Amino acid sequence: MTLPATKTDTKTATRTAARTRWLQDNGVYVAVVALLLFNAVFTSNFLTLGNFRTQLVQAAPVLIVALGMALVIGTEGVDLSVGAVMALAAAIIPLYLGAGPLLAILMALVAGLTAGAFNGFLVAKVGIQPIVATLALLVGGRGLALVIADGQLVQLHDPAFLALGTDDLLGLPISVLIAALLAIAIAGLTNRTTFGRQLVAIGDNRKAATLAGLPVNRVLVGVYTLCGVLAAISGVLATSRLGASDPADMGLLMELSAITAVVVGGTPLTGGKVRVLGTVFGVILMQLVRATLIKHNLPDSIAQMIQAAIIVAAVYVARERR
Amino acid sequence: MITQAAAVRTKVLQRQGAAVALVLVVAVSWLVFPRFGSLDNLRDLALQGSFLAVIALGMTFVIITGGIDLSVGSLYALGGVLAAWGSQYGFLVALALPLLVCGAIGLVNGLLIARTNMAPFIVTLASLLFARGLLLAITDEGATTYQIAPDSAFVELGRGTVFGFGYPIFIAAVLCVLGGLVLNRTTFGQNVFATGGAEQSAILLGVPVAKTKIRVYTVSGTLAGLAGALTAAYLQSGVTVIGVGTELDAIAVVVIGGTLLTGGMGTVVGTVIGVGLIKVIQNVINQIGTLDSNYQSVVSGVFLLVVVVLQRTLRR
Amino acid sequence: TARESQQTTSSGGPAASAAQQQSAGPGCARSRTGYPQVELEGATVGFSQSEKETNPFRTAETQSIRDEAAKHKVNLLVTNAQSDLNKQISDIKSLLDRGAKLLIVAPLNSDGLQPAFDAAKAKQVPVVTIDRKVTSQPCTDYLTFIGSDFVEQGKRAAQQMIKATGGTGKVAILLGASGNNVTVDRTKGFKDGIAGTPGLTVVAEQTGEFDRSKGQAVMEQLIQSNPDITAVYAENDEMGVGAVTALKAAGKQPGKDVKVVSIDGTRTAVQLIADGGYTAVVESNPRFGPLAFDTLEKFGKGEEIPQNIVISDDEYDTTNAQQKLNNAY
Amino acid sequence: MPTETSAGPVIEVAGVTKTFAGVRALDDVDFALKRGEIHALVGENGAGKSTLIKVLTGIHTPDGGRVTRNGQISTIYQEVNLVPLMSVAANLFLGREPRTRFGLIDRTRRDADAAELLRGYGITADVTSPLGTLAVGEQQMVALARAVEADADVVIMDEPTSSLEPREVETLLEVVRKLHQEGITIIYVSHRMDELYRICDTVTVLRDGRNVHSGPLEELPRIELVSLMLGRSVGEIEKHGTTAFGEDHHADTRPVLEARGLTSTPRINGVDVSIRPGEVVGLAGLLGSGRTETAKAIIGALPLDHGTVFVAGKPVPRNVKAATRAGISMLAEDRKTEGIIPNLSVRENIVLAALPRLSRFGVISRSKQDRIVDTFVKRLRIKVSSPEQKVAELSGGNQQKVLLARWLCTEPRILLLDEPTRGIDVGAKAEVQALIDELAREGLAVLLISSELDELLDGADRLVVLRDGEVAGELEGAQLTREHVLKAIAAEVMDDAASHQNRHQNSHQNSR
Numbered sequence A: 001m002t003l004p005a006t007k008t009d010t011k012t013a014t015r016t017a018a019r020t021r022w023l024q025d026n027g028v029y030v031a032v033v034a035l036l037l038f039n040a041v042f043t044s045n046f047l048t049l050g051n052f053r054t055q056l057v058q059a060a061p062v063l064i065v066a067l068g069m070a071l072v073i074g075t076e077g078v079d080l081s082v083g084a085v086m087a088l089a090a091a092i093i094p095l096y097l098g099a100g101p102l103l104a105i106l107m108a109l110v111a112g113l114t115a116g117a118f119n120g121f122l123v124a125k126v127g128i129q130p131i132v133a134t135l136a137l138l139v140g141g142r143g144l145a146l147v148i149a150d151g152q153l154v155q156l157h158d159p160a161f162l163a164l165g166t167d168d169l170l171g172l173p174i175s176v177l178i179a180a181l182l183a184i185a186i187a188g189l190t191n192r193t194t195f196g197r198q199l200v201a202i203g204d205n206r207k208a209a210t211l212a213g214l215p216v217n218r219v220l221v222g223v224y225t226l227c228g229v230l231a232a233i234s235g236v237l238a239t240s241r242l243g244a245s246d247p248a249d250m251g252l253l254m255e256l257s258a259i260t261a262v263v264v265g266g267t268p269l270t271g272g273k274v275r276v277l278g279t280v281f282g283v284i285l286m287q288l289v290r291a292t293l294i295k296h297n298l299p300d301s302i303a304q305m306i307q308a309a310i311i312v313a314a315v316y317v318a319r320e321r322r
Numbered sequence B: 001m002i003t004q005a006a007a008v009r010t011k012v013l014q015r016q017g018a019a020v021a022l023v024l025v026v027a028v029s030w031l032v033f034p035r036f037g038s039l040d041n042l043r044d045l046a047l048q049g050s051f052l053a054v055i056a057l058g059m060t061f062v063i064i065t066g067g068i069d070l071s072v073g074s075l076y077a078l079g080g081v082l083a084a085w086g087s088q089y090g091f092l093v094a095l096a097l098p099l100l101v102c103g104a105i106g107l108v109n110g111l112l113i114a115r116t117n118m119a120p121f122i123v124t125l126a127s128l129l130f131a132r133g134l135l136l137a138i139t140d141e142g143a144t145t146y147q148i149a150p151d152s153a154f155v156e157l158g159r160g161t162v163f164g165f166g167y168p169i170f171i172a173a174v175l176c177v178l179g180g181l182v183l184n185r186t187t188f189g190q191n192v193f194a195t196g197g198a199e200q201s202a203i204l205l206g207v208p209v210a211k212t213k214i215r216v217y218t219v220s221g222t223l224a225g226l227a228g229a230l231t232a233a234y235l236q237s238g239v240t241v242i243g244v245g246t247e248l249d250a251i252a253v254v255v256i257g258g259t260l261l262t263g264g265m266g267t268v269v270g271t272v273i274g275v276g277l278i279k280v281i282q283n284v285i286n287q288i289g290t291l292d293s294n295y296q297s298v299v300s301g302v303f304l305l306v307v308v309v310l311q312r313t314l315r316r
Numbered sequence C: 001t002a003r004e005s006q007q008t009t010s011s012g013g014p015a016a017s018a019a020q021q022q023s024a025g026p027g028c029a030r031s032r033t034g035y036p037q038v039e040l041e042g043a044t045v046g047f048s049q050s051e052k053e054t055n056p057f058r059t060a061e062t063q064s065i066r067d068e069a070a071k072h073k074v075n076l077l078v079t080n081a082q083s084d085l086n087k088q089i090s091d092i093k094s095l096l097d098r099g100a101k102l103l104i105v106a107p108l109n110s111d112g113l114q115p116a117f118d119a120a121k122a123k124q125v126p127v128v129t130i131d132r133k134v135t136s137q138p139c140t141d142y143l144t145f146i147g148s149d150f151v152e153q154g155k156r157a158a159q160q161m162i163k164a165t166g167g168t169g170k171v172a173i174l175l176g177a178s179g180n181n182v183t184v185d186r187t188k189g190f191k192d193g194i195a196g197t198p199g200l201t202v203v204a205e206q207t208g209e210f211d212r213s214k215g216q217a218v219m220e221q222l223i224q225s226n227p228d229i230t231a232v233y234a235e236n237d238e239m240g241v242g243a244v245t246a247l248k249a250a251g252k253q254p255g256k257d258v259k260v261v262s263i264d265g266t267r268t269a270v271q272l273i274a275d276g277g278y279t280a281v282v283e284s285n286p287r288f289g290p291l292a293f294d295t296l297e298k299f300g301k302g303e304e305i306p307q308n309i310v311i312s313d314d315e316y317d318t319t320n321a322q323q324k325l326n327n328a329y
Numbered sequence D: 001m002p003t004e005t006s007a008g009p010v011i012e013v014a015g016v017t018k019t020f021a022g023v024r025a026l027d028d029v030d031f032a033l034k035r036g037e038i039h040a041l042v043g044e045n046g047a048g049k050s051t052l053i054k055v056l057t058g059i060h061t062p063d064g065g066r067v068t069r070n071g072q073i074s075t076i077y078q079e080v081n082l083v084p085l086m087s088v089a090a091n092l093f094l095g096r097e098p099r100t101r102f103g104l105i106d107r108t109r110r111d112a113d114a115a116e117l118l119r120g121y122g123i124t125a126d127v128t129s130p131l132g133t134l135a136v137g138e139q140q141m142v143a144l145a146r147a148v149e150a151d152a153d154v155v156i157m158d159e160p161t162s163s164l165e166p167r168e169v170e171t172l173l174e175v176v177r178k179l180h181q182e183g184i185t186i187i188y189v190s191h192r193m194d195e196l197y198r199i200c201d202t203v204t205v206l207r208d209g210r211n212v213h214s215g216p217l218e219e220l221p222r223i224e225l226v227s228l229m230l231g232r233s234v235g236e237i238e239k240h241g242t243t244a245f246g247e248d249h250h251a252d253t254r255p256v257l258e259a260r261g262l263t264s265t266p267r268i269n270g271v272d273v274s275i276r277p278g279e280v281v282g283l284a285g286l287l288g289s290g291r292t293e294t295a296k297a298i299i300g301a302l303p304l305d306h307g308t309v310f311v312a313g314k315p316v317p318r319n320v321k322a323a324t325r326a327g328i329s330m331l332a333e334d335r336k337t338e339g340i341i342p343n344l345s346v347r348e349n350i351v352l353a354a355l356p357r358l359s360r361f362g363v364i365s366r367s368k369q370d371r372i373v374d375t376f377v378k379r380l381r382i383k384v385s386s387p388e389q390k391v392a393e394l395s396g397g398n399q400q401k402v403l404l405a406r407w408l409c410t411e412p413r414i415l416l417l418d419e420p421t422r423g424i425d426v427g428a429k430a431e432v433q434a435l436i437d438e439l440a441r442e443g444l445a446v447l448l449i450s451s452e453l454d455e456l457l458d459g460a461d462r463l464v465v466l467r468d469g470e471v472a473g474e475l476e477g478a479q480l481t482r483e484h485v486l487k488a489i490a491a492e493v494m495d496d497a498a499s500h501q502n503r504h505q506n507s508h509q510n511s512r
């Protein structure tokens, strides 16, 4: 058994390696740029301010959820309950809106916090696999939201609350501004703080992190709680934009959109790494894909298959090489 | 020795946590709801469980390798549509077509996962979308529902009975027994465990990890297609609106059955028990009858939680 | 509080009376089926609802059945399949198991309920299907179908659209959920309806999945890429209302710059017409209770039952929305 | 695979080069393995030994060069590579299970065969229990048994003895000799000079990925071999002894650590340990005697039935976080699963446990970090291309140093070291030992667990001997001799260590 001599030019090999690595790290940015170029050429009325605004406004709630999801995924977990938490937030808003939008929003966030902390408790203290722990809330949470709302969609009229979804601040839609600020905050959290580094270490090797004396349970509960709160924020913004509390449909399948965006953005599902900017671009990429498919009036069947192909392609490029 | 007996007892409990729960739930339902134990109800329970069991069997293999297959719900629906469409060309086509197409999609899942190191979650999420898209494409965006001639042999596959128990029950039972044997008594089964237990080590031990993964996803896709075909035969048509969220049911069932989501450990028996549990609970919720439909999902969620926490506590 | 109560008070709107039409084919009498006679009063009747009662249509539908059941003093058993076809089959079997002698079924899907019908047939229990027509055999598999004609609804929406636009304009269609035959029929009816009006062209058709926020999101995209859209046909009110929000955000005046026509007849949409921000709504009448129980009673008495009983659907437009507001559900 | 009976080398490697992301692990290496020899492969940590082995076995494809194999190779890798959740028997026969008539796996026979086979290696554990429930050393023996039973022409062993106890080492060496007699060719990697000189015929020395010497081992004086490995002159090395431990330490104050009645059935039962500041206490015992468990119990990583740990007289809550805050640190035995955070950089691995101290209001100070990391990389001579390199890319020994650095930068009062020099090359080992000495002199209380008796005897001021999870004796001062320790460990003098039969009975007695 003899392996033939393969005296490859190591220099070219290194250069190719460097190029794949670059693409691996920056693939999602390249894809976004490519899609923008495609639309600029082939989609009518694409290069308008109003259009970009629409894309950003639609992406904002997904991004907010995806940020929390990225953190959870960084700990080698996953949170399937985010959509249900959004529904819970939506269901709670009209209950307290009479006493002012601030209280209503606060109560919605408290619901998100409670749900997230509950998930965190199940994962960290009880030791249940994240998928299953959060699946319980995915199944039951929306039901609970519907029970709270008595199964009804409720039209909202409070102008201050509705302004959240429609008004601008500093020339940007408020929801986009909030999403941007949250993205910056989460980026700082992951890269610059003890919490962020501990989170990543736990995701990479939980046993070692425990033996290193890291506050594993506290960090995990913290991460899931944060994810719950972010989902609730997203639910609040989406509700205000819709002008109605719609617990039956609010955030439906959001968990899959968020996970897709995070993974397409280069954060591996195996934990130990969180890419916040990648997540932002992952969300933008998926938003642009959806927009492109709608604007070109493709039937649902083709649209779904193209989305599948794009997800695979994006993740293929960003995957970790063996 | 007392301690040893206790240890054995805990071991049994650990393994059979779901079984214990099932026995309890069944016993209570039997006492509380007079119609629970009726033969008709039990037959329907078994039949409804059999479709899920076939899907969950494939999922068990996938999860033991440390993977996950989110595409089974879509493949289940796709399989049904293909079977119904194929039934106009006879029994064989009706049966083979869904198996081949869904198996092929499973194979692609496996290839992408094994050969390119992409996460199973995301690969199968993509094929969830793809299979739905394909289903819509072949049904004219869902406008066409293919019917199966009521007197065809293929319908008999789904509707025929022995002592009132439907054929799908026996098919699922045979498959589960086979699956158990394959898992525990063949090299492929051992490779499945090794792949999920410690992938890197398995590679060094000479286990064909990539091949094992490819096979496992192919099996999962094929079984989802089969479940779809059986369902189509039972419903006499290729219904397009089924299968949404079925992947989550299958995962829940497998996990309730004690299979570790991290891979390396699990049993087919556990999965079957998990199917039993979920179906019995659903049935009981129906027996209550007066429960508001919104509470039903709350009850399901709470129940899932209770079983999983119970199991986790027993395992300690 | 700011919470707007949407509780439907009673189901008995004036639209509940049916304009019965007997379609082709013989009627169905009990003598033909050989089923036993069941005295309606005091009987156990099962109702299998298909989807959660989270949208106004389902709420009103279930409520109507419940109200009418109370009137006839029957013992009503209700199940909800939660959009799961297999569960609906189980539900129906369990209703039979629990002693239902008469069944009312709101099918989740036109196809796939055959096993449930077979079970009912085996127990000689007549089944009235409501709101969605199934592909099984009337009189053998099920007794009769009571409901709207979805194709017809689409056609009427088209007429409203032609009237409102004067026959010219660019239309965007917000489709219902893919794979759903309501979507298919309402699309077909609308397209047939505008076929003779060359001035009206469909420039986009995208699914909003019968959901308000999806309808809104899709409309936002379409209004960007096709700023010249002058009309929207939404296959249910929820998507139409979502589209209104999107149009307003894009600086358009729904009902004026862009005509919006949809199907259902929910309170929100009709209120919008009354307020001048919506064009027209074709009703899809959910109040099946009286017709369903009437039919069962007649069947029991041995009368001939037509294969299809079409419930009359109302229409709301700018001329009548205000006074008919209380009919909306 | 047919074995060619040609007289040529079983494995031949010419001009092999292998580069990982900028690190040249192998650089133009020539290597030939002659049939029937026991070939020692030595070199410092990160010299490229494991990489060469992975090239030989085909796990890695070389960037350049030629590999010729003329036989079936079976390998025991450096880190135990078995499947922890599968049963011992399943691991042992994975891929070549005995069959029933119907082609199904014959589990009864498999389990019986496995038990029989392992008895020959002194392992009496239940073969149906998951492999992961065995101690690391026992797992290593299972891996050895598996590799040997594979009917290979070549058996490669990458540091097989690093987690073995003296008696198990004897068993292993005996297995090696037996294989040799059967004509099997062996590559043997170890940092333990004694073993090499006892069994090996030929030696290849790697340094920085290059083959710096190949030849008969006998002709090569020990000191010269070390000098080849380190690339330093003989004179420089002669100054060092076998271990780098210095004098006894002065430890006259009250104990800083007291562990009383640590019990976690069935693994440990009423273990008492106390350490004074500046004292090094050794934990001795056979494989599976509960040393690792004792250390884990002290740090709070093992759920206890009874027992309390006191630091400076105060009880410590039973969790790792509290123990760490009280000043206890533990270098875990299994660095792969319990030590390194593989995808984080060397820098982040080092500062991990000290993060709260290096940050303000939860925000990390990068400059403080860099300073600390720099200090430790220099002090422990960690071989890295940059502190930003992923720790998973380091060689085993360097990973161990990173972990040591992690603990040292938390400035602990009590340091629990579970096999701290496992897998570390001679140079680094001396450094670590000197470091332990130095730390003790600075007032640290050290608990030292080691399977190398010399290391314990030289390094510890006092020895606590464990047997079956109980304290079997304490040795101090003049009692610190080989004889005494072995007697305490095994409850008898080990003069008949060579006999399989005997050992089997002994371990049987021991386990009861």
Ligand SMILES: Nc1ncnc2c1ncn2[C@@H]1O[C@H](COP(=O)(O)OP(=O)(O)OP(=O)(O)O)[C@@H](O)[C@H]1O
Binding pocket: D020, D021, D023, D024, D025, D043, D044, D045, D046, D047, D048, D049, D050, D051, D052, D078, D392, D393, D394, D395, D396, D397, D398, D423, D425
């Ligand atoms: N997968 C990898 N990726 C990047 N670098 C690697 C990888 N494997 C090994 N290296 C590098 O190659 C060099 C040789 O490593 P190797 O594991 O062969 O050393 P070794 O001689 O076995 O050391 P030890 O005695 O510590 O086990 C080291 O510098 C190491 O960092």
Ligand SMILES: Nc1ncnc2c1ncn2[C@@H]1O[C@H](COP(=O)(O)OP(=O)(O)OP(=O)(O)O)[C@@H](O)[C@H]1O
Binding pocket: D132, D133, D134, D135, D136, D137, D138, D163, D165, D267, D285, D286, D287, D288, D289, D290, D291, D292, D293, D294, D333, D451
């Ligand atoms: N996770 C576990 N579950 C069950 N038993 C275990 C587990 N870990 C260890 N044991 C058992 O506990 C006993 C003590 O093991 P321990 O690892 O403490 O031994 P040790 O003296 O440290 O040996 P080593 O030389 O491997 O460090 C052994 O019999 C071992 O089989």
Ligand SMILES: [Mg+2]
Binding pocket: D049, D050, D051, D078, D158, D395, D396
């Ligand atoms: Mg090595």
Ligand SMILES: [Mg+2]
Binding pocket: D135, D136, D291, D292, D293, D333, D418
């Ligand atoms: Mg140990």
